[in-house]
Amino acid sequence: MRISQALSVTLHDYHPPRDAMGEEVLSGLQQRQKTLPCKYFYDERGSALFDAICELPEYYLTRTELGIMETHVADMAAMLGPQLTLVEPGSGSSLKTRLLLDHLREPVAYVPVDISRAHLVNAADRLNRLYPDLEVLPVCADFNQAFEVPAPRRTAERTAVYFPGSTLGNFPPVEAVPLLDHMRRLAGPGGALLLGADLRKDRDVLQRAYDDAAGVTAAFNLNILERINRELDGDFDLGRFRHRAVYNETEGCIEMHLVSLGSQIVRVSGESFGFHDGEHILSERSYKYSLEGLTTLALRAGLSLEQHWLDDRGYFCVAYLKPKHP
Numbered sequence: 001m002r003i004s005q006a007l008s009v010t011l012h013d014y015h016p017p018r019d020a021m022g023e024e025v026l027s028g029l030q031q032r033q034k035t036l037p038c039k040y041f042y043d044e045r046g047s048a049l050f051d052a053i054c055e056l057p058e059y060y061l062t063r064t065e066l067g068i069m070e071t072h073v074a075d076m077a078a079m080l081g082p083q084l085t086l087v088e089p090g091s092g093s094s095l096k097t098r099l100l101l102d103h104l105r106e107p108v109a110y111v112p113v114d115i116s117r118a119h120l121v122n123a124a125d126r127l128n129r130l131y132p133d134l135e136v137l138p139v140c141a142d143f144n145q146a147f148e149v150p151a152p153r154r155t156a157e158r159t160a161v162y163f164p165g166s167t168l169g170n171f172p173p174v175e176a177v178p179l180l181d182h183m184r185r186l187a188g189p190g191g192a193l194l195l196g197a198d199l200r201k202d203r204d205v206l207q208r209a210y211d212d213a214a215g216v217t218a219a220f221n222l223n224i225l226e227r228i229n230r231e232l233d234g235d236f237d238l239g240r241f242r243h244r245a246v247y248n249e250t251e252g253c254i255e256m257h258l259v260s261l262g263s264q265i266v267r268v269s270g271e272s273f274g275f276h277d278g279e280h281i282l283s284e285r286s287y288k289y290s291l292e293g294l295t296t297l298a299l300r301a302g303l304s305l306e307q308h309w310l311d312d313r314g315y316f317c318v319a320y321l322k323p324k325h326p
């Protein structure tokens with residue numbers, strides 16, 4: 001881990017070496033069902049495209065979650081309590097966080113954790129200037145790997161992990177349980193978790209949200225190939241792959257695919273990968289939950305779902321969780 005000064009904030013940097021991306025991309029492309037880890041969507045352009053997705057009329061998730069937060073943030077802040085260290089894995093632009101910070105009583109520190117260093121530093125710098133009494137301690141890390149929450153100068157009453165945006169949904173249940181467990185341990189025995197999760201609904205609504213008319217999600221999906229070309233010496237022809245989003249009813253998740261238009265051979269880091277016409281790379285899964293499913297998942301990670309808030313349509317849920325055995 002390296003500590004450095006970046007703009008107005010001190011950065012704790014656990015950023016994985018470049019080789020890590022190479023290894024994961026190559027091993028994903030070697031599988032029978034070719035896959036790419038969706039965390040690599042978020043280079044600078046990918047992060048900007050994701051911010052644009054959040055504004056799309058079809059992408060109800062961000063707007064709906066924000067609506068729930070606006071209506072119930074006072075209750076949430078009361079449950080979280082005063083003098084918190086708030087940790088946010090996958091913080092991105094930290095947009096919803098401001099709403100929460102504005103309602104928390106004397107929060108001590110805010111720890112945004114994100115893999116996209118430039119995005120993280122800019123967002124942390126912005127918050128640091130907006131909240132002079134709050135210690136902003138950004139951590140550049142893959143939040144699914146080991147990292148430590150930096151100790152703030154003032155002692156906090158409690159640590160709470162804020163994990164909004166349905167990010168948990170990008171992990172299959174076998175990975176979501178250890179991830180929630182990791183968060184429970186970050187929060188500690190007396191801590192809490194505030195989690196945003198997308199709920200199951202009509203498949204057309206879901207598919208439109210991941211295949212918007214303006215083609216922003218398509219550009220976001222294809223951008224991972226551009227990143228591989230740039231960073232891993234790849235030669236994907238972006239004109240020969242197309243974006244597809246389908247709801248997998250059995251798994252309860254949206255799948256994003258990159259479909260090969262024609263048969264072709266692609267080289268990445270000196271290795272060749274053959275594609276037949278119509279073959280697809282699975283680039284992302286986005287799981288949708290029922291309330292029961294979410295409760296069971298949390299229990300398996302040692303967390304009990306104490307309270308939840310929904311929007312009028314029951315599209316999205318914000319849940320307050322506590323360790324089962326503090």
Ligand code: AVI
Nearest residue numbers: 053165166167170210217286
């Ligand atoms: C970040 N994550 C919760 C988004 C989602 O909805 O699964 C990523 C995304 N992929 C396509 N559109 C948005």
